[in-house]
Ligand SMILES: NC(=O)C1=CN([C@@H]2O[C@H](COP(=O)(O)OP(=O)(O)OC[C@H]3O[C@@H](n4cnc5c(N)ncnc54)[C@H](OP(=O)(O)O)[C@@H]3O)[C@@H](O)[C@H]2O)C=CC1
């Protein structure tokens with residue numbers, strides 16, 4: 001019988017409405033565990049506990065908050081191999097990537113332990129005599145965090161850590177596909193001495209648990225990462241209730257390869273950006289915009305290296321690309337492979353393949369000869385598929401890169417300082433990479449995009465303070 005894992009409300013482990021199976025996408029016969037699926041009532045109890053705990057958590061002061069985050073960071077670091085293995089088992093990314101993601105979660109907690117002590121404020125002179133003005137930041141209260149399946153520990157970490165650092169309390173709903181990493185993180189918070197009610201975990205489907213979080217009056221703000229339609233719905237619903245909202249959604253990130261690029265650097269950046277983590281990154285290099293002068297040599301080298309990538313189980317030592325995270329995502333990816341052919345692309349790779357175990361394995365794919373108007377160039381696929389578009393020169397490449405409903409990350413491979421500088425200036429994206437993959441970001445700097453990719457203030461780094469605090473302006477007359 002598989003282990004049962006409960007929700008965590010008001011400092012206590014509690015059962016949900018029913019249990020759901022968490023299965024390994026590398027081997028669907030591997031049942032990782034049974035996880036509680038909560039109800040709207042569970043969300044209400046979690047939010048009430050969070051609301052009750054919040055004033056004391058803020059009043060405990062920055063040192064107490066920093067100390068907790070620091071202990072959590074150390075505990076994650078100490079268990080990075082165990083948690084990384086669990087993460088690889090439930091999400092399907094290969095073990096080194098899963099361990100690196102777990103370490104990144106530890107670094108994020110450590111970073112925000114420091115930020116708790118650096119909560120910014122200002123003192124200003126008033127226009128009136130003998131009046132002092134103090135501008136301070138206060139927590140927004142209870143925050144609801146709704147997270148996706150593709151970064152099962154790093155994304156919860158980069159929402160939980162700033163929320164707690166600035167004195168908020170939390171209700172977390174992880175994606176139903178990947179409850180185990182969030183559950184392990186919750187155990188760490190509990191063991192690290194997180195006061196009852198300060199952090200609550202309610203697992204279960206978005207349509208029930210997520211919906212109840214949006215509707216709960218104790219929850220003052222929602223930070224969400226996931227798909228555009230869900231994000232738009234959350235923005236509408238939060239807007240109607242005057243809740244604060246922060247959304248990180250999709251990308252269709254361009255990587256421009258100029259004729260003057262160093263070919264091995266460009267191929268390595270595109271291979272990593274497009275296919276690592278099975279392409280399941282909102283920052284994936286999913287549009288490769290290649291200047292005529294290097295197009296054929298680039299495509300030949302990239303296709304050769306792509307076809308040599310070893311696709312296999314997440315925990316197998318020689319796998320370079322793990323399985324797709326779910327059957328639904330695999331079916332969607334295969335639909336896009338068919339669509340690429342139907343739209344007139346030459347397709348290399350992309351087929352479902354058998355692995356040593358029954359899992360959702362797919363060969364990475366290149367869609368050649370695409371135009372930027374095709375659906376495969378406009379819609380986020382979220383799988384190991386990259387669309388290749390030709391450009392005649394730099395200006396056309398920049399125009400193609402910017403012609404997208406998304407604006408998360410944009411990259412250029414070039415050896416020319418002028419092109420690099422111009423691209424950094426002209427790219428309509430929240431993050432710009434030069435001679436680096438569009439994916440794979442640092443943990444201490446702002447993360448987010450423009451257009452359909454993001455809404456609200458930036459996540460991560462010092463900029464996280466914008467979402468997780470509200471500004472108070474205090475005037476004092478001392479007589
Ligand atoms: N930007 C990114 O990092 C990500 C982008 N995506 C994109 O989204 C596509 C679909 O992925 P999917 O997992 O379905 O993304 P969703 O947007 O459906 O899920 C993201 C989170 O929102 C929750 N959710 C779903 N429906 C609701 C709702 N009605 N109210 C409140 N919360 C809800 C989900 O819960 P639950 O899963 O439990 O139902 C999950 O926790 C991918 O193919 C990809 O294109 C997906 C993941 C991450």
Ligand SMILES: O=C(O)CCC(=O)C(=O)O
Pocket residue numbers: 150151225280281282283438439440441
């Ligand atoms: O590229 C990265 O490092 C982060 C990507 C990410 O946050 C996402 O895909 O949701």
